[in-house]
Amino acid sequence: MQLNVLGQENGGEAAASSCASGSCGSDNDQMAALPEAIREKVKNHPCYSEEAHHYFARMHVAVAPACNIQCHYCNRKYDCSNESRPGVVSELLTPEEAVMKTKAVAANIPQMTVLGIAGPGDPLANPGRTFDTFRMLSEQAPDIKLCVSTNGLALPDAVEELAKHNIDHVTITINCVDPAVGAKIYPWIYWNNKRIYGEKAAKILIQQQQKGLEMLVEKGILVKVNSVMIPGVNDEHLKEVSRIVKEKGAFLHNVMPLISEAEHGTFYGIMGQRGPEPEELQDLQDACAGDMNMMRHCRQCRADAVGLLGEDRGEEFTLDKIAAMDIDYDSAMKTRAVVHAGIMEELEEKEEKRKRLAAVNVPASADIIPEDTRPVLMAVATSGGGLINQHFGHAEEFLIYEASPKGVRFISHRKVDQYCIGGDTCGEKESALAGSIRALKGCESVLCSKIGYEPWSLLEEAGIVPNGEHAMEPIEEAVMALYKEMIASGALAEKAPEAESISA
Amino acid sequence: MALSIVDSCVNCWACYDVCPSNAIYQSSAHFKINPKKCTECEGDYAHPQCASICPIEETILDAAGEAINPLGSLTGIPPEKMKEAMDEIQAR
Ligand code: SF4
Numbered sequence: 001m002q003l004n005v006l007g008q009e010n011g012g013e014a015a016a017s018s019c020a021s022g023s024c025g026s027d028n029d030q031m032a033a034l035p036e037a038i039r040e041k042v043k044n045h046p047c048y049s050e051e052a053h054h055y056f057a058r059m060h061v062a063v064a065p066a067c068n069i070q071c072h073y074c075n076r077k078y079d080c081s082n083e084s085r086p087g088v089v090s091e092l093l094t095p096e097e098a099v100m101k102t103k104a105v106a107a108n109i110p111q112m113t114v115l116g117i118a119g120p121g122d123p124l125a126n127p128g129r130t131f132d133t134f135r136m137l138s139e140q141a142p143d144i145k146l147c148v149s150t151n152g153l154a155l156p157d158a159v160e161e162l163a164k165h166n167i168d169h170v171t172i173t174i175n176c177v178d179p180a181v182g183a184k185i186y187p188w189i190y191w192n193n194k195r196i197y198g199e200k201a202a203k204i205l206i207q208q209q210q211k212g213l214e215m216l217v218e219k220g221i222l223v224k225v226n227s228v229m230i231p232g233v234n235d236e237h238l239k240e241v242s243r244i245v246k247e248k249g250a251f252l253h254n255v256m257p258l259i260s261e262a263e264h265g266t267f268y269g270i271m272g273q274r275g276p277e278p279e280e281l282q283d284l285q286d287a288c289a290g291d292m293n294m295m296r297h298c299r300q301c302r303a304d305a306v307g308l309l310g311e312d313r314g315e316e317f318t319l320d321k322i323a324a325m326d327i328d329y330d331s332a333m334k335t336r337a338v339v340h341a342g343i344m345e346e347l348e349e350k351e352e353k354r355k356r357l358a359a360v361n362v363p364a365s366a367d368i369i370p371e372d373t374r375p376v377l378m379a380v381a382t383s384g385g386g387l388i389n390q391h392f393g394h395a396e397e398f399l400i401y402e403a404s405p406k407g408v409r410f411i412s413h414r415k416v417d418q419y420c421i422g423g424d425t426c427g428e429k430e431s432a433l434a435g436s437i438r439a440l441k442g443c444e445s446v447l448c449s450k451i452g453y454e455p456w457s458l459l460e461e462a463g464i465v466p467n468g469e470h471a472m473e474p475i476e477e478a479v480m481a482l483y484k485e486m487i488a489s490g491a492l493a494e495k496a497p498e499a500e501s502i503s504a
Numbered sequence: 505m506a507l508s509i510v511d512s513c514v515n516c517w518a519c520y521d522v523c524p525s526n527a528i529y530q531s532s533a534h535f536k537i538n539p540k541k542c543t544e545c546e547g548d549y550a551h552p553q554c555a556s557i558c559p560i561e562e563t564i565l566d567a568a569g570e571a572i573n574p575l576g577s578l579t580g581i582p583p584e585k586m587k588e589a590m591d592e593i594q595a596r
Pocket residue numbers: 507522523524525526527528537541542543544545552553554555
């Protein structure tokens with residue numbers, strides 16, 4: 001059979017799947033670089049806006065089990081280990097069940113603005129199930145934004161249909177643009193009714209991804225590109241990927257770390273391929289950022305995640321629980337509209353305040369920080385709302401910010417094992433706390449609402465200064481305030497003596 | 505002549521979607537092939553479609569009971585290496 005790579009005879013229906021990309025990520029100040037029309041579209045999307053992700057929630061429904069490619073970081077015997085977190089079996093839903101669940105969540109969590117289909121296979125390799133779900137939702141719940149993630153193999157065939165359902169965000173996972181690199185990531189694809197291996201397979205996949213990207217951009221559909229950083233395989237190469245996809249009009253490029261534990265049973269896990277160190281990841285993300293917004297808060301959500309980024313309330317919405325709920329979606333939609341307007345107002349107020357503060361700060365000469373003051377990494381414990389409002393011991397993850405003379409910049413989030421889940425029931429408190437401290441490596445301070453005596457002293461020993469003084473304050477302002485306090489106290493003197501001359 | 509699915513199937517639906525004979529059905533533990541309907545794709549495709557898309561090795565067997573996708577053929581993980589890793593994980 002003649003392969004017709006660029007035409008798409010026969011590709012679509014048959015597409016099976018790979019683990020589809022998660023659909024989260026963001027960064028706020030770089031939001032400013034986006035054209036107004038795009039900013040308008042993404043400003044209340046928790047995955048694309050660092051600001052919005054503290055307020056708005058997203059959910060994924062697992063309606064797409066089949067996949068049409070194999071990735072070396074995925075093992076279909078478990079869940080996809082990279083783009084949906086491993087270890088827990090998803091409850092596969094029919095399109096009807098997915099619609100029921102979405103409406104139940106939207107009614108109970110009015111902050112939920114985005115519904116994504118991301119797997120557990122490749123959504124576009126399940127066109128019937130994926131598009132039935134989108135069609136019903138755009139009819140029955142028009143106030144919910146729809147998005148989809150794909151490996152791209154079946155994308156060109158799906159663009160027409162996607163445009164019909166008014167889906168404005170598509171995430172394509174693109175790990176390479178060179179078939180020789182691709183052959184080290186994808187062992188096979190299912191294409192034109194055959195299993196195809198090696199470079200030949202990678203070449204077809206790459207062509208389909210690039211073509212799909214171009215077609216979406218032409219239709220005015222927002223495209224985000226996700227890449228998995230695999231040290232020694234595609235790390236350097238991703239800079240070129242970044243350049244090409246941005247040239248073609250992707251509005252975001254999100255680089256995620258490879259997850260490759262041996263127990264996931266993936267090729268990379270078994271063969272001992274390592275994932276990137278946090279610093280390597282950050283360097284590559286910085287190199288790929290350019291003038292484009294990166295999504296540092298991306299949580300690599302599971303294909304069935306529910307709630308604010310970093311939290312998963314899926315347990316509250318299992319099928320039997322939903323069946324017992326009586327949802328009046330029309331009235332829910334009214335409540336939702338009020339809640340959304342309230343949040344947008346609050347975000348706008350924050351924005352105004354930021355501008356006001358910026359305007360006030362500049363002329364205040366005492367406030368100017370010399371350009372050569374060294375930057376500082378700080379960790380923040382927050383349970384949402386953009387505030388420092390979480391107890392150190394309750395934080396399941398920390399947000400990492402960098403304070404520098406240029407301002408405050410969100411870097412990433414780091415997961416920690418909880419050393420205390422309310423109460424003193426845990427036996428291995430100390431060792432788990434040591435784990436949290438390791439997760440904070442490189443940070444000089446951690447801001448939280450409260451902190452216990454024991455972790456306090458251990459943190460200090462580790463050279464991380466705990467700070468509860470800024471409880472309930474907005475994160476960026478508190479980080480900047482603490483940075484100035486550190487400068488004033490001479491805490492930055494060791495590595496940057498010139499900081500001593502500063503008064504805050 | 506017919507193919508069959510064994511219990512390593514992970515219920516991913518991929519084969520179900522591509523079978524030209526509607527021979528595959530969902531069953532309690534895993535997907536199964538109705539031997540009366542399965543044509544081995546004769547007349548439709550050069551390769552049996554279910555076995556061309558199934559991601560799990562040793563899950564789809566030919567009429568003689570042999571795995572169409574033997575261990576290592578899809579993941580690229582050499583079977584010894586897999587065993588070594590699994591032994592090590594279990595010993596933890
Ligand atoms: S061999 Fe062909 S006909 Fe038989 S079950 Fe598989 S896909 Fe269907």
